[in-house]
Amino acid sequence: MSTVQRRDKINYYLDIAETVLERGTCLRRNFGAIIVKNDEIVSTGYVGAPRGRTNCCDLGYCTREKLGIPKGQRYELCRSVHAEANAIISAERSDTIGSTLYLACHDAKTGELYGDVEPCSMCKRLIINAGISTVIIRNTHDKYTTINVQSWIENDDSIGGTDGY
Numbered sequence: 387m388s389t390v391q392r393r394d395k396i397n398y399y400l401d402i403a404e405t406v407l408e409r410g411t412c413l414r415r416n417f418g419a420i421i422v423k424n425d426e427i428v429s430t431g432y433v434g435a436p437r438g439r440t441n442c443c444d445l446g447y448c449t450r451e452k453l454g455i456p457k458g459q460r461y462e463l464c465r466s467v468h469a470e471a472n473a474i475i476s477a478e479r480s481d482t483i484g485s486t487l488y489l490a491c492h493d494a495k496t497g498e499l500y501g502d503v504e505p506c507s508m509c510k511r512l513i514i515n516a517g518i519s520t521v522i523i524r525n526t527h528d529k530y531t532t533i534n535v536q537s538w539i540e541n542d543d544s545i546g547g548t549d550g551y
Contacts, residue, residue: 400524404490406430411441413448417469423485431472435465470509474516483517490524501525
């Protein structure tokens, strides 16, 4: 009898999120997000301009990068909708309540896994309002960070300042 080595469930979902990010159109960082509830994928999302608008990869430039804006600042100048937001708006709220959001990021220039990230302050607000209970972020091929969304609610200061884009 042979024993099959199966990928653990969390990394399985993070692998899928990493595949989703391949559709991203950002010239800085591409994120892939999937929402899972009751062991079923509810929705997916990646970084890209709103439907019908031109993506940065098609324009050939990133406005924020062109202006030298550091990560985490001046999102109103970004053309893209974040992966987390796209996953949330593609799901029924009844399916997001109590769900888990899996998030992976690659540097758009190198294609390398970018593991030191977390949702921006606006996406944190969306995640809270969607009723998502847990966010799991890929750090390496096998390691990840698990965030209890309740901690963002209890620590109101957590919704300002840091981000991954």
